[in-house]
Amino acid sequence: MKHTLLGAVFAAAVALPAFANDYTIMAPAAPGGGWDSTARAMQEVMQAEGIAGSVQVQNVPGAGGTVGLAQFASTAAGDPAQLIVGGYVMVGAILTNASPVSLADVTPIARLTGEAVGIAVSADSPITDINGLVEMMKADPGSVSWAGGSAGGVDHITVGLLAKAAGVDPTKINYVAFSGGGEALAAILGNQVTVGISGVGEFLPQVEAGTMRMLAVSTAEKWPGTDAPTLMESGYDVNVQNWRMVAAAPGLSDEQKAAVAADVDKLANSAGWKAMLETKGWANTYLAGAEFDTQLAKEIETTTAILKDIGLVQ
Amino acid sequence: MSTFDFLLQGLAVASDPMILLYALIGVTLGTAVGVLPGIGPALTVALLLPVTYGLDPAGSLIMFAGIYYGGMYGGSTTSILLNTPGESASIVTALEGNKMARAGRGGPALATAAIGSFVAGLIATLALAFLAPYVVKLALVFGPREYFALMMLAFVTVSAAFGDSAMKGLTSLFIGLALALVGIDQLTGQARLSFGVPELLDGVEVTTLAVALFAIGEALFVASQGQRAEDGIIAIKGSVWMTRADWARSWKPWLRGTVIGFPIGAMPAGGAEIGTLLSYAAEKRLTKHPEEFGHGAIEGVAGPEAANNASAAGTLVPLLTLGLPTSATAAILLAGFQQFGLQPGPLLFATSPQLVWGLIASLLIANVMLLVLNLPLIRLWVSLLMIPRPWLYAGILLFATLGTIGMNPSPVELSMLLVFGILGFLMRLYGYPIAPAVVGLILGPMAEQQLRRALAISQGDWSTLVSTPVAAGILLAATLALVVPWIMRLRGKGAVLAQLAADED
Amino acid sequence: MIRVLTATKRRPDGAALTIAVALALLGGLLVWQAAVIPDKGGYAGIGSGALPRFIGIGLFALSAAHLWTAVKTGADPIARPHMGPVVWIVGGLLLQILLLRSAGFSIASGLLFALTAAGFGRRRLLVTVPVGVGLALAIYGVFDQLLKLKLPAGLLETLIFGG
Numbered sequence: 001m002k003h004t005l006l007g008a009v010f011a012a013a014v015a016l017p018a019f020a021n022d023y024t025i026m027a028p029a030a031p032g033g034g035w036d037s038t039a040r041a042m043q044e045v046m047q048a049e050g051i052a053g054s055v056q057v058q059n060v061p062g063a064g065g066t067v068g069l070a071q072f073a074s075t076a077a078g079d080p081a082q083l084i085v086g087g088y089v090m091v092g093a094i095l096t097n098a099s100p101v102s103l104a105d106v107t108p109i110a111r112l113t114g115e116a117v118g119i120a121v122s123a124d125s126p127i128t129d130i131n132g133l134v135e136m137m138k139a140d141p142g143s144v145s146w147a148g149g150s151a152g153g154v155d156h157i158t159v160g161l162l163a164k165a166a167g168v169d170p171t172k173i174n175y176v177a178f179s180g181g182g183e184a185l186a187a188i189l190g191n192q193v194t195v196g197i198s199g200v201g202e203f204l205p206q207v208e209a210g211t212m213r214m215l216a217v218s219t220a221e222k223w224p225g226t227d228a229p230t231l232m233e234s235g236y237d238v239n240v241q242n243w244r245m246v247a248a249a250p251g252l253s254d255e256q257k258a259a260v261a262a263d264v265d266k267l268a269n270s271a272g273w274k275a276m277l278e279t280k281g282w283a284n285t286y287l288a289g290a291e292f293d294t295q296l297a298k299e300i301e302t303t304t305a306i307l308k309d310i311g312l313v314q
Numbered sequence: 315m316s317t318f319d320f321l322l323q324g325l326a327v328a329s330d331p332m333i334l335l336y337a338l339i340g341v342t343l344g345t346a347v348g349v350l351p352g353i354g355p356a357l358t359v360a361l362l363l364p365v366t367y368g369l370d371p372a373g374s375l376i377m378f379a380g381i382y383y384g385g386m387y388g389g390s391t392t393s394i395l396l397n398t399p400g401e402s403a404s405i406v407t408a409l410e411g412n413k414m415a416r417a418g419r420g421g422p423a424l425a426t427a428a429i430g431s432f433v434a435g436l437i438a439t440l441a442l443a444f445l446a447p448y449v450v451k452l453a454l455v456f457g458p459r460e461y462f463a464l465m466m467l468a469f470v471t472v473s474a475a476f477g478d479s480a481m482k483g484l485t486s487l488f489i490g491l492a493l494a495l496v497g498i499d500q501l502t503g504q505a506r507l508s509f510g511v512p513e514l515l516d517g518v519e520v521t522t523l524a525v526a527l528f529a530i531g532e533a534l535f536v537a538s539q540g541q542r543a544e545d546g547i548i549a550i551k552g553s554v555w556m557t558r559a560d561w562a563r564s565w566k567p568w569l570r571g572t573v574i575g576f577p578i579g580a581m582p583a584g585g586a587e588i589g590t591l592l593s594y595a596a597e598k599r600l601t602k603h604p605e606e607f608g609h610g611a612i613e614g615v616a617g618p619e620a621a622n623n624a625s626a627a628g629t630l631v632p633l634l635t636l637g638l639p640t641s642a643t644a645a646i647l648l649a650g651f652q653q654f655g656l657q658p659g660p661l662l663f664a665t666s667p668q669l670v671w672g673l674i675a676s677l678l679i680a681n682v683m684l685l686v687l688n689l690p691l692i693r694l695w696v697s698l699l700m701i702p703r704p705w706l707y708a709g710i711l712l713f714a715t716l717g718t719i720g721m722n723p724s725p726v727e728l729s730m731l732l733v734f735g736i737l738g739f740l741m742r743l744y745g746y747p748i749a750p751a752v753v754g755l756i757l758g759p760m761a762e763q764q765l766r767r768a769l770a771i772s773q774g775d776w777s778t779l780v781s782t783p784v785a786a787g788i789l790l791a792a793t794l795a796l797v798v799p800w801i802m803r804l805r806g807k808g809a810v811l812a813q814l815a816a817d818e819d
Numbered sequence: 820m821i822r823v824l825t826a827t828k829r830r831p832d833g834a835a836l837t838i839a840v841a842l843a844l845l846g847g848l849l850v851w852q853a854a855v856i857p858d859k860g861g862y863a864g865i866g867s868g869a870l871p872r873f874i875g876i877g878l879f880a881l882s883a884a885h886l887w888t889a890v891k892t893g894a895d896p897i898a899r900p901h902m903g904p905v906v907w908i909v910g911g912l913l914l915q916i917l918l919l920r921s922a923g924f925s926i927a928s929g930l931l932f933a934l935t936a937a938g939f940g941r942r943r944l945l946v947t948v949p950v951g952v953g954l955a956l957a958i959y960g961v962f963d964q965l966l967k968l969k970l971p972a973g974l975l976e977t978l979i980f981g982g
Binding site (some may be wrong): 347350361481484485488489491492495499501502504505506507530533534535537538539540702703704705707708709711712715716719720723725728729731732735736739743744758762765766767769770773774 | 834838842845848849852856857859860861862863864865866867870871874877878881884885888900901902904905907908909911912913915916919920924928931932933935936937938939940941947950951954955958961962966967968970971
Binding site (some may be wrong): 030059060061062063064066067070096097099142143145150151152156174176177178179182183185186187189190192193205206211312 | 453454455456457458498499500501502503505512513515516582583632636637638639641644645721722724763767770771773
């Protein structure tokens with residue numbers, strides 16, 4: 001459907017009939033970010049694989065996706081041709097921003113990609129394993145400064161969960177929020193902080209080069225590319241994945257929901273999507289249907305609890 | 315193979331006619347999209363990245379480099395001609411550049427920006443090739459307390475460089491600082507001054523404020539002054555090309571801008587804005603024509619533009635040596651690398667030297683191509699200003715709002731544009747300088763966050779701020795910059811300084 | 820400040836007084852905000868309330884300085900503005916905000932274009948409105964078709980570019 005300006009004018013004159021399954025995907029973030037690139041990757045693959053005729057991406061940035069979510073819930077209701085991209089960050093943002101619209105107001109379809117959160121130290125740090133780090137936290141939580149992403153985000157939540165699981169008061173953690181991954185990494189490499197926490201992908205090249213040591217990963221299973229233990233294996237009941245998902249509009253009939261889910265399923269299983277994940281370096285953690293619903297409900301519950309424990313949500 | 319051999323090999327590959335054609339296409343596309351207001355280099359690269367898919371790696375790489383440089387240069391063109399900076403790093407360029415354009419000197423302003431970008435890009439890319447491992451060691455020394463010290467230095471030198479009345483300059487600065495508080499406090503997640511409006515949680519966008527104060531506020535002001543002759547825009551006065559005097563006044567700022575911009579760009583939390591601001595302050599202090607600052611001083615375009623480009627090359631230092639994307643543009647570049655199968659990281663230079671040197675060679679070639687494309691176009695750009703005033707300003711307002719609508723078409727964001735536009739109009743009417751408000755919005759949050767990070771790491775011990783030689787040294791320099799003018803004034807030189815200051819706008 | 824010192828004593832400067840009041844109000848807002856938000860300093864000792872308080876106090880000081888100059892030195896002459904053109908342009912911006920969602924980018928921005936031109940003396944809306952809408956449509960086309968950035972679409976855009 002990539003036609004030139006002039007072509008578009010002619011096309012309008014002829015008024016082509018629209019495909020039955022055209023989609024508009026809302027990226028509740030500014031162009032260029034993670035959700036935007038997910039939406040645009042979906043657009044590309046859905047069109048290339050013939051899953052949909054034409055796919056449009058619409059950006060509505062603001063407040064961790066909650067601005068876009070609220071707009072989507074009200075304007076897309078009942079329209080099966082509208083999708084929204086979201087992620088775990090949204091679960092936290094809905095709570096910390098006290099957003100009136102939540103994920104219960106849309107129809108989550110499937111988790112598409114995800115990444116483990118990694119805990120790492122600079123190579124010349126005296127800390128060698130996760131248990132040593134936790135011992136330090138138990139002795140004096142303030143002395144362990146954590147560099148990670150924004151307050152209330154997935155990194156912060158993971159530290160809170162770890163503290164709680166290890167029997168340390170989560171309000172006592174010394175979490176230092178940095179704006180970009182790069183800045184936090186520099187603070188870790190420059191030994192400005194005790195330990196860093198971020199997406200595993202940020203740390204892996206450093207670990208490979210021997211400048212950093214990965215202490216643990218947050219997922220239930222080991223993460224490809226590192227032999228660092230999971231937090232579960234190390235004896236802390238923490239299982240976090242920073243995932244991205246796609247949801248449909250609220251108020252769909254069961255048939256409409258099934259049709260959207262079928263299209264998303266086709267997308268997730270297509271060769272084009274697998275190639276796309278490969279180029280983007282995203283891990284495939286596709287999860288759909290009732291399993292995804294259960295998982296989502298469980299995560300919303302634990303996230304709410306930990307954000308209260310950290311003191312970010314009243 | 316030695317460093318130099320790799321570079322020569324890269325240049326040899328890049329001098330193939332097809333490759334040069336790709337470079338030209340890239341630069342043209344980048345410039346064309348970059349001139350759209352509100353679209354900075356990061357977004358330009360993000361939007362045009364798909365164009366480079368499907369070419370062979372060498373061609374793809376060079377087109378990519380061309381888009382990157384074209385996007386940066388396109389942004390300064392609109393800043394200079396229309397006063398609508400598309401990203402925070404070209405705000406300073408707009409200060410003097412737009413004044414020059416209005417006085418019929420848009421040609422020299424665009425030329426000094428283009429050549430300054432070229433010179434800075436050239437030197438900084440070479441510095442990247444040969445000094446990266448040393449620069450990056452320096453950059454890692456900078457932690458929160460050092461950045462805090464750097465912000466203080468920027469505050470002191472920059473606020474000294476604006477306006478004649480300390481009261482009015484400080485008022486403008488504090489308005490900017492107050493606006494900077496709006497939104498979620500990044501360190502605690504606490505919402506401040508957002509009154510339950512979700513759109514306000516992300517705070518005030520720097521480009522929104524800059525475009526509102528500069529472009530909209532000014533349009534309102536000019537309109538309110540009726541047909542008075544002195545407000546008219548002169549499209550071309552004298553030569554479109556730089557005169558001998560322009561060259562003489564530009565070359566030193568180019569070099570100084572490069573020296574300031576490159577290391578600050580290389581620091582993970584430095585950012586291009588700081589480099590451009592410090593360069594502006596330095597040029598204002600060193601110039602032999604201080605009376606022209608605020609009315610279109612060519613040094614004020616040459617220095618910051620060079621600093622901007624040099625710091626863009628500087629961001630590649632942590633990106634290529636450590637794999638750290640430290641700016642939005644660097645993050646997009648990272649995405650670009652991935653399509654070449656390149657995993658940026660500390661091993662990049664060791665594992666894929668061909669590609670890294672190919673990229674560096676491509677940057678050099680694209681830089682030359684940018685100059686080749688843009689110098690002949692300057693006359694065309696400047697003739698934009700010959701459009702009659704009603705049409706010109708109507709177009710400026712359309713483009714000023716377009717930037718905001720393209721990024722975030724929310725009524726709240728547009729209302730901010732309107733409210734700040736009226737604020738800019740009133741500030742101009744009552745003689746308050748505009749720039750300090752934007753500076754406050756840029757530097758305020760950076761200074762606050764770095765201070766609180768430093769204190770969190772030291773668990774509340776304030777002496778941490780002077781506990782390293784670098785931090786203490788920079789704070790000392792900031793103190794001197796504050797105190798020395800005072801002493802000079804007390805020793806009787808004050809009359810001269812006051813005279814100079816009083817002549818400024 | 821040189822000019823100010825040489826000025827003869829006149830009636831107090833109304834504008835400076837107004838600005839002083841506005842700055843004090845803004846300062847008050849910040850100090851109030853600092854007081855009501857939970858000031859979680861954590862290990863830093865200073866939290867999210869510290870900077871609002873500091874800037875609020877700074878604004879109070881600037882308000883006092885304005886008050887002082889207003890009473891002490893009187894008004895600086897300012898270039899008297901014509902408010903008519905300002906109203907045209909502000910009206911154009913307001914109209915754009917109101918119409919953007921419903922009428923779409925091209926019509927809303929075309930009206931802004933025409934009203935701004937009117938503010939600068941070109942009042943023939945029959946000419947300026949079509950020119951503005953045409954220009955905005957061309958921009959919409961570039962953004963939508965080439966850059967894949969979706970600007971708010973209305974009837975006109977859907978008709979021409981197929982939504």
